[in-house]
Amino acid sequence: MRRPMRPSVAAGAALAAILATAACSGGPVQVVAPSPDPAAAQACRKLELPAKVDGLERRETDPSTPYVAVWGSPAVALRCGVPRPSDPDTGLIERVVTIDGLDWLPEEAERPRVWTLVGRAAYVEVTIPPKYAPAGTPPGEILTEFTPSLSGLPAKPEGQY
Template identity: 50%
Template sequence: MKRLLRPVLVAGVALVAAACGDGAVQVPVPQPDTATQRLCEGLRLPEKVHGQQRRDTSPKSPLTAAWGSPAIALRCGVPRPAALQPASALVTINGIDWFGYPVDRPVTFTAVARQAYVEVTVPPKYNPAGDVLIELGPSIKATIPEKPEGQI
């Protein structure tokens, strides 16, 4: 397993979660192309992640999901991370390559080398973040096909 420790700026994507409570979590909805949207709409996510119950997102969208408070947030169909380069360090967990950024918290991981980019933001409360990625991996692997070898 490779580890990513490079600092990278996050451009234009901010998760605005409710500080506490069980209200809907504000998660920006990605705007993918039609083919990517269809893949993402097929994603069947668990009701619990890291022991946390699934929450509503606002605006409501099949491309977003959240669990717990503070929220673990998922967005499917996001653009390729601007900082992702062929030489970027990736973490491979159960056959899924993840690009993590930034080094400070919360960390956002993007599943790469798939036909749709899936972004997961993990607040520090849920460390190690890898546990969250392990739990979400089977859903992503079953729904979002890999890109041809060598493409990220």
């Protein structure tokens, strides 16, 4: 029996389609903006994101929002204040990968890859197109470029994701 797509996977798939379309144009990248709760919104607005990621220049987004940033074409996208990822089958903890001191939850079925930062005041989703992290390669190099910015997000108590 086929399982229904989880909300976070559906959102990632929608984001991937938008990013793929935007990759063909030179204008602002269209990205679905999250609607963070007040505490997450405050944490997201304090982030100081890099001007370049993996050597890629930062680009404008549509809509322009403090909760979204993109780099390159096709775009590496960061969305801050996304909903908590759900995993009804195995739980979050079993799938969490720690990269450079931050806990990330990979969306296994996604291409481009979608990684969600967990265990912090705001959930942060990073979408990495296959061009920058081909199948079989870890996304660690790109994700570690966000470490200085995202390490400043307050941590939740240990074990809470």
